[in-house]
Amino acid sequence: MEKVACALTIAGTDPSGGAGIHADLKTFQELKSYGMSVITSVVAQNTTGVQALHHVPLEMIEQQLYSVISDMPVHAFKTGMIANIDMMKVIAKKIPSIAAPYVMDPVMVATSGDPLIEEQARDFLRKELLPLTALVTPNIPEAEFLIGRKVETTDDMKKAARSIVHDLGAGAALVKGGHLDGEAVDFLYDGTTIYSFSAKRINTKNTHGTGCTYSAAITAYLSQRLSLYEAVDKAKHFVTKAIKGAFPIGAGNGPTNHWAIREKGVFQ
Numbered sequence: 001m002e003k004v005a006c007a008l009t010i011a012g013t014d015p016s017g018g019a020g021i022h023a024d025l026k027t028f029q030e031l032k033s034y035g036m037s038v039i040t041s042v043v044a045q046n047t048t049g050v051q052a053l054h055h056v057p058l059e060m061i062e063q064q065l066y067s068v069i070s071d072m073p074v075h076a077f078k079t080g081m082i083a084n085i086d087m088m089k090v091i092a093k094k095i096p097s098i099a100a101p102y103v104m105d106p107v108m109v110a111t112s113g114d115p116l117i118e119e120q121a122r123d124f125l126r127k128e129l130l131p132l133t134a135l136v137t138p139n140i141p142e143a144e145f146l147i148g149r150k151v152e153t154t155d156d157m158k159k160a161a162r163s164i165v166h167d168l169g170a171g172a173a174l175v176k177g178g179h180l181d182g183e184a185v186d187f188l189y190d191g192t193t194i195y196s197f198s199a200k201r202i203n204t205k206n207t208h209g210t211g212c213t214y215s216a217a218i219t220a221y222l223s224q225r226l227s228l229y230e231a232v233d234k235a236k237h238f239v240t241k242a243i244k245g246a247f248p249i250g251a252g253n254g255p256t257n258h259w260a261i262r263e264k265g266v267f268q
């Protein structure tokens with residue numbers, strides 16, 4: 001029988017289709033991994049911001065996890081938005097039973113600036129979930145929170161990546177430079193080596209879902225058994241294309257994940 005790579009995302013929703021579970025599943029599909037999802041929160045949001053949040057009851061999160069894990073193979077998984085400590089506890093308890101690399105996108109606020117997780121949950125995420133990861137993918141503000149210092153230069157980014165691994169216990173750290181000026185450069189530290197991944201900065205406001213799409217692409221490639229370096233390298237190309245090909249739809253920060261539609265010519 002042919003083998004299929006299976007990737008799981010544990011995250012919140014985005015009915016406008018640009019971020020969260022929706023971006024993750026579209027990315028898994030585009031990269032030819034079989035996509036599965038556990039929904040933590042239903043989020044009423046669009047390109048302009050977050051309008052309302054509804055948290056899925058804890059038993060239901062646990063049940064969704066059980067439904068997937070008890071029946072399906074999982075070759076890599078990621079977490080995105082996990083709104084509060086109780087949800088984090090439920091997820092942390094199940095993680096050790098998933099024998100696959102764990103990629104954490106430490107989502108804290110939406111591109112619009114709206115908070116997606118409770119203030120007190122940030123500490124729990126850092127102390128309890130981070131040490132379970134194979135890779136964590138903070139942007140600059142998230143890296144600053146994790147290490148408790150300002151990150152203003154590429155040198156600071158490299159130091160942050162090292163400190164997230166050595167001081168906080170992450171398996172590896174990818175500190176993303178989307179929030180700095182100049183080249184869009186990200187640094188990966190795997191415990192021994194710093195690697196950089198760079199792309200020309202694209203002049204666009206359509207960046208809704210970039211972090212989700214990037215971490216989902218890494219997860220998809222890891223599910224296909226690529227090395228961490230190869231997975232990040234290919235995912236960086238994917239997210240750059242996704243930002244380049246984004247359509248200016250919606251009144252705010254447009255979604256990034258439409259380049260495949262553009263390439264295949266199915267648009268008006």
Ligand SMILES: Nc1ncnc2c1ncn2[C@@H]1O[C@H](COP(=O)(O)OP(=O)(O)O)[C@@H](O)[C@H]1O
Nearest residue numbers: 139176177178179184185200201202210211214
């Ligand atoms: N304007 C841009 N042009 C090119 N790449 C970008 C741009 N903005 C972000 N990126 C890249 O997109 C990815 C997501 O980064 P970032 O925006 O920092 O994360 P987040 O979406 O979590 O805030 C990174 O690889 C980053 O370098």
Ligand SMILES: Cc1ncc(COP(=O)(O)O)c(N)n1
Nearest residue numbers: 012019020110209210211212
């Ligand atoms: C449910 C959910 N999860 C994550 C994000 C962050 O999106 P981004 O990738 O733009 O940082 C979001 N807006 N909504």
